[in-house]
Amino acid sequence: MEEKNKHVLRNSVIIKVLGSNVPFPVCSLELRRQWSKYGGFHLTSIGMDWILCSFKTEEAMEEILNGGPWFIGGHIVGMDRWNAEFDPYSFKGITAPIWIRFPCLPLYCWDEDNLTRIASRFGTPMYIDSNTFRWGKREFARVCVKIDLEKKLPNGVWVEGSVGRFFQLVEYENVHLLCYHCGRVGHNKDECPDEVAQGIRDQASSKVVADKPRNNIPEAGSGMIKSEYGPWIHVHFKIIALSRHGAMGEN
Structure with missing residues (x-):
């Protein structure tokens, strides 16, 4: 079943909007507006402000990954191909x-x-x-x-x-x-x-x-660190x- 699920997600991209508290409905509406010319796709909120975008074709996914820059409300959209090692607590593999x-x-x-x-x-x-x-x-x-x-x-x-x-x-x-x-x-x-x-x-x-x-406490230096x-x-x-x-x- 795991292999079957991976196959279903083969044309999927994980997305992170680099902005504070951008609601999923706003992200969904804006991405659909910008990416409508690339054909159909499905957006899913997967927690920790991550979004999964599944495309119908590999060609559409490649167009998105190699295009851009993409923005939502002036915030940059970071993304990467989905893979089984995806960690929502890390930005590993995410580029923009x-x-x-x-x-x-x-x-x-x-x-x-x-x-x-x-x-x-x-x-x-x-x-x-x-x-x-x-x-x-x-x-x-x-x-x-x-x-x-x-x-x-x-x-x-x-x-x-x-x-x-x-x-x-x-x-x-x-x-x-x-x-x-x-x-x-x-x-x-x-x-x-x-x-x-x-x-x-x-x-x-x-x-x-x-x-x-107290006589062992060093005095603080007066230097300034830029x-x-x-x-x-x-x-x-x-x-x-x-x-x-x-x-x-x-x-």
């Missing part, structure tokens, strides 16, 4: 195409080969924004990369340039649910398993220190407000 930006990229790196090489340090490059090579705008380069969501998102990479080594920062578009403690998607800092574990270790350490004579993650790692879209005359033209 994500647009990333390289702000202030050195001008001698503005070509398809260099951009692809740098982007490959984050995942599998899929597309380069066609506006990237326009001379009128060189504030940032923009590439769509398929990223493994189980791994920590890099905040940048070191690049060996022709005039020396430099650190290239990165900004992620529409990655709203990102932990500033561990650098992984799917939860915030307050819910981070690493942060909770660290808090337990700190409490245990504090108790040990408290039990020692955070590896923060709001700066997100793309903040600019809202351009136009006056009525500016939008419609002067009479």
Whole structure:
């Protein structure tokens, strides 16, 4: 029976919306709207905010897996083929195409080969924004990369340039649910398993220190540690407000 059930699920995809408390009916309605051209499919809520999407054909499933980026309410949709080793408590195997930006990229790196090489340090490059090579705008380069969501998102990479080594920062578009403690998607800092574990270790350490004579307690250092993650790692879209005359033209 297990083998029969696996066969039934052979054209199925597991889906996770990287947003907080997006209701299943909203996800179902939006996915049906976006994927209607790929033929019939069935959506099932399977707990822990995971969704199972079963397609009628393998071709339709491949189109979805290799397409995108897909969004629901501005939130990225991560996905993978269903297999028997799927674990709802893990992001193992889950990927998503994500647009990333390289702000202030050195001008001698503005070509398809260099951009692809740098982007490959984050995942599998899929597309380069066609506006990237326009001379009128060189504030940032923009590439769509398929990223493994189980791994920590890099905040940048070191690049060996022709005039020396430099650190290239990165900004992620529409990655709203990102932990500033561990650098992984799917939860915030307050819910981070690493942060909770660290808090337990700190409490245990504090108790040990408290039990020692006071003259053995080391003084705290005054150095400041710069955070590896923060709001700066997100793309903040600019809202351009136009006056009525500016939008419609002067009479």
